[in-house]
Each structure stands twice: as C-alpha cells, then as structure tokens.
Amino acid sequence: MQVGKPVRRRVSRAEREQQILDAASTVFAERGYQAASMDAVAERVGVTKPVLYDHFGSKEGLLLACIARARTELLEVTTKAAGSASNPEDMVRRGFRAFFDFLDSQGGAATLLYEEAATPIGSAAEAVEGIRNQQTGFVTGLLNAQAPGADALRLEAYAQVIVGASERLALWRGRRGDVSAEQATEYLMDLVWSGLGATTPR
Amino acid sequence: MQVGKPVRRRVSRAEREQQILDAASTVFAERGYQAASMDAVAERVGVTKPVLYDHFGSKEGLLLACIARARTELLEVTTKAAGSASNPEDMVRRGFRAFFDFLDSQGGAATLLYEEAATPIGSAAEAVEGIRNQQTGFVTGLLNAQAPGADALRLEAYAQVIVGASERLALWRGRRGDVSAEQATEYLMDLVWSGLGATTPR
C-alpha cells in the first residue's frame, strides 16, 4: 500500500514568515537562543533549514525579527492603554499596567525580549538600536507631554531609567510568580512618580 | 640552528585561573560571548583549549566565572563607597556614583555584566541567581537601613527597580559617551530619591 505521498504544500511568503516567527519564538523561549537549533525551528514549521535562511538570513536575523515583532505588539498595547487615560499620572500607570499584562499574556515567551544581549556586538547593532529607540522613544514622548520644555537629555535619561526599571521588575515578577501585575504597577508608580513630578522646565 | 624550544612554562593553578579570567573578560567584551571562541581565549593566554576546560568546565562556566568576578569587584567598590557616607541620601548617591565610576574604569568590559542573558535557560540558573541576589541583596540592605520595618516585598521590588534602572542608564551612557558619571548619578537620584523618601513602615 502506498503511504500518502508527502504532499509538499506550498505557502505564500508572508504566511510562511509568520509561521516561522511563531515557531522560532516558541523554540527560543523554551530552550533559550543559544541552545535552540535552526533545525528544531525548521522541523516545527514542517520545513527544512534553508527556508529559514531564505527568509531571515541568519539565526541572529531570525532572533531579531522575533524581538522586533514582539516589541511592536508591546508598543501597540501600551500606546493604546496610555491613550485611554484622563490625566498624566493615570497615563503612566496604565502604560505600566499594560506592560505587565502583556508579558503575562505572552507567557514564557517574554524572556525573548531580553535575549537581545545575545546578539554579537557589532553586527546587527543598528537593528537592535532601532528596536530600543522604539520603546524609549515612546516613553520619552509620554514624559515630554507631561513636562513640556524640560531638559531633553534629562528626559532621555528618565526614559532609560523607566524602561530599565520595568524590565527588571518584570523579570523579578516572572521568577517569583506571586506578585500581581497590579502590585508591580503600584511599586513602580510609587517609586518613580514623585520623582517625575519634580521635573520642571528650567 | 635550533630555534629556541617552546620552553613550556608551568604555572600555579590559581595564577592560571586569573590569567584565563583576564583573557576571557577581554575577548568576551571585544567580540561578544557568542562570537568569542574558546581557542581565541586560549591563544591569548598562551595555552591550549583543554586547559580552559580543566579550569572552568565549559564556555558557559567561564562566562559565569568572569561575571562573578566582575560583580564581586563591583560589590566591593559600592559597599566601600556607601560605607563612607554621612546620611542615607548621601549613601545612596555615593553608591550610584561608585557604580558608574567602576564601569568607566573597566572600559568596554562592562558589557560583560549584562551577558548573563546569554546563558541557556535551565542549566546554570542557580549560579546566575546567586550572582543576582548578591547585588539586589546589597541594595535591599541599604533600603532597609533607611526605612526599617518597611514591607519586605516592597523593598525587594524597589531593589529590583533600582538595579534595573542603574544598569539601563549605564548602558545608555556607554552608548552616548557624552554623559558624565556625575550627571547620570543626579538623574538617578532625582527620579528615585523622592520616591524612596515616601517609603514608610505601615
């Protein structure tokens, strides 16, 4: 008897791209970037390795694409949340809250956002840089709205602090497992908000 | 004519260990963890690969040892700085300042501290955990001294925030290159200190 022939399904480029990103995000999150093999990703998609290279160029490229997609989603979510606020304080609070909720909804795949440190120093630096600016730029915008005319360098520094603080708190929360998104948000607000309030144009 | 024989110098274990850590720190910082090869490290020491494995077990082990050493130095420096303060605010400020100065003194090798994300998920988790606790524990201690009796979970969260903020600000400073350690310290203090001041035992 003839076992059903492989029936090589062909799929549009865009569709395959998403499939690959899904699979890669999962595999990277499960095993960590280093330990994850390209063959494992390929197998999960149901395809062979060169396909991945045709789409993303390299393992690092694939990682960056995963990070970029995740960050874009994150940015959308937080932007939307901040937009529905009535006053500046509420805006920041909603932003933080949306951030933590987003990470919860992504499950373990959140770790992926912090794998960018795994990228070799010089190579894709500008890509990483762009992704970074995306987030800190958003925060800078929020701050600027709250304290228009304030020292630009200071605002940039504040944005860095806020992003760093959020990331670290999120990782800590993930490890502990018993801290609610609400609690984390309050901690962040309590520590940071009064400092922001003191920011006035000079 | 006989070209001078290799004169295989033999060296005590502890000494070789330090040589290897020095070389590895440099190579990891230059090329990044991934792109750095064990052979490159070995060559820099003037030794062959199996020696590295005899001392540190694996590439990851070597990385962790580098990170641990650097963090220990950092902890020493900040502890000393904080100890010479007259009041709580000054203590925190001196701690931050020492942190930035330390990274400056280390040059590019500072990036190394943040390569811990490069370690595969489950494997050396407890080692990474220990290193992390070393730093956040120190900060928690500082906070506790300032606000004795405050909610322990909250203090832990604050410690995470502060560490994350510092790290991120340091990376940003390294990339920009035109922000003094003093300036960075002030930014951090301004944002965080007033929030800390509001922390009272409940």
Next chain:
DNA sequence: ACGGTAACCTACCATGAGTAAGTTACTTGC
C-alpha cells in the same frame, strides 16, 4: 636522584550554522 602528581598538549569527535545546486509546485501569458 626519583617517583608521583598536576599542568599541559596533540589529535580527535560531534553538533550545528550556513550554503550550492538541483527539484517541484504554482502562476502567468498565449
């Protein structure tokens, strides 16, 4: 001097990133 041990090296394996070249499914013009 003379074992014994610990540092060290040569020579190898295994895995996984990346690629060249050919094959097959779909599309498009006639």
Next chain:
DNA sequence: GCAAGTAACTTACTCATGGTAGGTTACCGT
C-alpha cells in the same frame, strides 16, 4: 489548455567550534 518562468522548497554537503580522551612533561616532595 499548455508551455515557460519563477519562487518555494529540498538534498547533500562544508566548515567552524565546543568539548574530550589519552598521552607527555615540568615541577615538588622525599
């Protein structure tokens, strides 16, 4: 409908590098 073109896909490799087995040599204690 049907050929020709093209884009997705595969097989079958290369090559760099993490890691190791087993032998060799410098040093230390007696």
